[in-house]
Amino acid sequence: MRADGHAPGRPAPGGRDAGELLRRCARDVMDVAEGIRAVSARTGAALSAPPLAASARRRPRTGLAAQWALLRALTNKEGLGGPPTSAPKGIGQVFGAAGEVLGRENLAARIAVTSLRLGIAALLADHPEFARDPGMRRLMETVTADRDPEAVRALRALFRDQGAQRALSGLAPLMGELLAVRTLLDEDPHNGETGWAPAAGREPSVDQPQGIDVPGLAHTDEEQGAAEAVDLTDQEKQFIAIEGSLLGFLRNIEVLSTDGRILVQNVRGPDGVVRYVVQAPGMTPGRPRNHSPQDVVGAWRNLFTTDSPYTRSVLLALADYGIPRGAELALIGHGEGGLALMNLAQDEQFCRTYRVTHVVAVGSPIDAMKPADPRTWVAGITNQHDIVPVPDDRRAGSLFDPHPHWYRVDYTGPTREFPLCHMLREYIEHLRTVVPQAREDVDAALTPYRGPIVRTQAYQLKDRAHPPEGYPFLTLPTTSIPTTAGPVDVPVRYYDSSAAHLCFPVSADAARGLLPGATWLTPSRLGRRALAVLSLYEHRCSTIGPYTEIALSLVVDDLWRPRPYDVAADLLRRVDLRRTGRYVLSLAVTSDEARVVAREIWGQPAMRTTAEADLTGRRIDVRSRDLGLTVEGRLGPGVRCPESDWILYGRRAAGTVRTLVRAHGRLRLHRGTGVRLRLDTAAAEPLAGQLRRLGIHRARPRFVLSCPQFLLHRSAGALLPR
Template identity: 85%
Template sequence: MRADGHAPGRLAPDGRDAGELLRRCARDVVDVAEGIRAVSARTGTALCAPPLTASARRRPRTGLAARWALLRALTHTQGLGGSAITAPKGMGQVLGAAGAVLGRESLAALVAVTSLRLRIAAVLVDHPEFERDPGMRRLLEAVTADRDLEAVRALRALFRDRGAQRALSGLAPLMAELVAIRALLDEDPKHDETGWALAAGREVPAGPPHDPLKDTDQGQGAAEAVDLTDQEKQFIATEGSFLGFLRNIEVLSTDGRILVQNVRGPDGVVRYVVQVPGMAPGRPRSDAPQDFVGAWRNLVMTDSPYTRSILRALADYGIPRGADLALIGHGEGGLALMNLAQDEEFCRTYRVTHVVAVGSPVDDKKPADPRTWVAAITNQHDIVAVLDGRDAGSAFDPHPHWYAVDYTGPIHEFPLCHMLREYIEHLRTVIPEAREDVDAALTPYRGPIVRTQAYQLKDRAHPPEGYPFLTLPTTSIPTTAGPVDVPVRYYDSSAVHLCFPVSADAARRLLPGVTPPTPSRLGRRALAVLSLHEHRCSTIGPYTEIALSVLVDDLWRPRPYDIGADLLRRADLRRTGRYVLSLAVTSDEARVVAREIWGQPAMRTTAEADLMGRKIAVRSGDLGLTVEGRLGPGIRCPEADWPLYGRRAESTVRTLVRAHGRLRLHPGTGVRLRLDTAAAEPLAGQLRRLGLDRARPLFVLACPQFMLHRSAGTVLPR
């Protein structure tokens, strides 16, 4: 059974599906690109043809002119492009390499990249929620603009961000397009065939040579038998059925476990059912192969740590050779199981009778045993299921003998439409006939469950994230937002500290308490610091932070210029520090932690920050605050480890902050602070009282990427 029609997306002005229009345009454009490529090949062959070479020797005037015209057509920036020469040997190779070195892109490649960008635009039209994520937006811009370093940083930031689950789920359907763009735009001609195959929808050459994740998922795989919890055992099916197996997969969640069960069929024969969940959301994991990287490897290769781990689990379970086996999986799990079904050695060891893949891109795969019954069930809104290159609702059916259900579900938003619980509900209510048909096919597996065993799959061991800087003992502290582990660890952050000389009297008036700390003096002035942080991955989630602080002397024995000598001490031995006057953060959890653990006067606000490059920008409409400018030349300076002081009730709280990154000192002439509204107590009001509206900092400390950890606040007897 296959439903007709495409999943509806945003409508164009003429009422047609805008996403489908973009996909049709992409197909037309890639046809044009392949035509240009063919012309480039013929022109390059003609340039290097022996008859033309001989003619140039006999009649230099006309022969050389003809070769010059061909060469200009191939290498000129307004022609076919410097790297368009595809002659296999001799001068063609030399000229093609020279064109690549000079940065001249092939016209055919640029047109193919346009087609790929149209395909990306079609996905974003149908699923605009992807583009709203700043990490995804940054990655797409970097890849399509051919900025390698920024693309790598953006991808690493997405992988590390614990809050980027939606973004990484959205990245998976776009990965083929991103890899194709990268392969077509880079300077290595060995990657061209991969890029063209992905752009034109052809079969990728065996194991794509341009795999950006090839070095990140090379584990040998392992499996360890584990017990289900008492609560999980209550929901595990005791009778074999299609929905029962799917509910078992839902119980396992996506924490790296699979389930193997013995079923005694109606004929009394014991058969075996392997049930495998899909991809775990979020960044790649070192403790299990069930992640985004594993999904990509399963898509483009038949062997992966996921499949190797499943093989080890089946060997440990003790399934006898030649036993009947049914493989049932969701998402990446269905993909990994289909890869096993393609393995001739696996099919010689076991008789794979059934493969059922729900929400999995398996159309470009085929089981080794022609007797294997295959069912593929996909929601047309679930774009993970079209990673194999075939659009939802396509009239082309690569496997007419499969049982394929391609239906339009009521849930449109991704990744919700990919979740297994939605598929289970749709099999009950939207496509009950599909459930009945699969159950009928699984009749030999309809019977009592006589044994159940869960396995925890393992990947290759990796160092803990942030090792060794962030591998330190932690303690759980209760807060109104729930328990928080301290020190709070920040795995990927950017920071810019704007340092302003201000009136010492104005700074003293802003410090609280009956006996306030004494502002540190630099001459007759105190030093105020506006710290801008973009925390992309931390143990309390991603957030943006804007903090105003003042440098203060030793709380008990303040001495002039003590800060100069104190900077020579270790951070934990310093008596001076920065007193936090105001703090604005963009998440509730960060606000609670700052107030209850660090004693800092935090408030929730909205803010956007871009601190990764030389050009910096921070804007907060709630605060009426804008900081923007370009950092000038800088010099390397020591790490920005500081004690921070706050206030809890009548007590002073000291927090130690340790950082690890490449901090640089810049002049402040290119950066300006501006307050756009009259709003905003306390932070904007304090900035005005310090005279910082439209001020330029004396100097700027910037670190575009670093790690840090903040200890629990210590209450001082003062």
């Protein structure tokens, strides 16, 4: 059964929005790939046909020539470019490995990859915020470029990201396409069907594709789980439903929020029988929570395996609650909660212990699942603008409906913005106003649970204790400081960052002219020149979210007793005892929270801008259209350097702010001849003007300090009395 709702804001049929055009292109390209694949299969079948082999034995001159022609058509880089798909598995792997070594690519697979990339581009056209996220962009680039080690590192970086809820939620609809791309790029031709299924709109294979180690990627979530009965607050008790209904259960989930709790209730049905309802919220927003399985890593594991700390914790909660064996059970969840409860419904042992009568999943990606008990009634409720569930029949060009007998509500809500369209309160409002018939249908199915609530118990789900992220370097005491963007914990911790510091010798007089009028701020000199540093950062994971940072600074002397060459002597001191530092002239960041923190806590002249950075390899590529700035080039061989701790100076009111920065990573020193800085003619002030006044707007740095991956923390700025 299927229910469709329509609401204002849906594109008109035949509309030519960018996403729809890309999806049409993806379908057309996939048709071409399927045709080429069929030709390849027929050619491979002809090559291995017994009559052709017999002909080659009888007439070697013509028969062998025919076999050779077919083989060249299959494997030549100017032909089909791939191994014979009908060959035995061992032979196919040999052909595939040989083709990989020779640089020959399967033509049909490459065209199918193009179709999948168009499908990904269609989703990004509807939700461009994912393409702007540096961690998400890095993951998609490495997967589609067939760079497995870098893809794994990018995925782990997203798991560690303290502000990657939006990006990791975007993995739900993209993961099918990304894994299909990876499978189609595999050398083993017998791995191909798993990748072709989502691209061509067929039912996915049950076999896990070779070369994709899902348990290995989810190894960060191997905790046993735990559950502890907890009391609801008096305020929460006022909003807990006292009568069973779909909206009542969903409002209970909203009351629980996403702090790692679930709710178990007894309901006395109209027939007097006591039944049980398990209600599970979705993923914890923001940073990964080491103390709870209800986080982004748990969502990832629930997507690919039925066993996870979330499901194990729910089982412990049900055992503690004392539900009798054979009791009837309804499972209702939102987002990751619906996914975890559907995993329980797939467990044969669980369904032998309890009679799972209903599963209702709101905004959950459950299309690839199937309950162990065929009598279980399943309802999936999804807003078409919500990218988290993305049913299979909504992928580009797919016509496959995996569960025609489920009750499915796939409606178009009035709000397109993510994550607002995924929030439970939006779904509750839509069930009241946009698709009320769906609410009535689900309530009718839940009639055995439409009665008074006779017992309610909340459970706190937990992971087994393990070291926190960044241990031991980033485990340090913190203090909350109020800002206009809300409270911020300092030191600010950066769990996964890349950086490149471009160092330019500049005129000492030009440098002095850019410093504030205070006489105690003087540029440090190395000979007759001062030193300007253009720092480029790609912060993929931090306690104030992911962002890109571009900072121009000058090395300055001790504020009270400047000495010649003191900057060189300072390198021998501990960072907290150093007198010299870098005064920040301009700072551009890509998030509002980072801008507020820089201005109000560190006293730096930060501005919000757009920028893209790739600093994870030997290649430097940083671009900002707003600033009119481009830094690109390739680093040559480098020399290992000590840890790059430093002091930053800024100004707040009439004082100087001194900020201590500690870093832990593999810093290397390179010559700067391969890197070039460029400014557009209409580049934005003040950064562009300062670069021009220093004479480095089209210069190459003297040397570059690079660190592709490091940890970092910045203290609260100390206000100095001058």
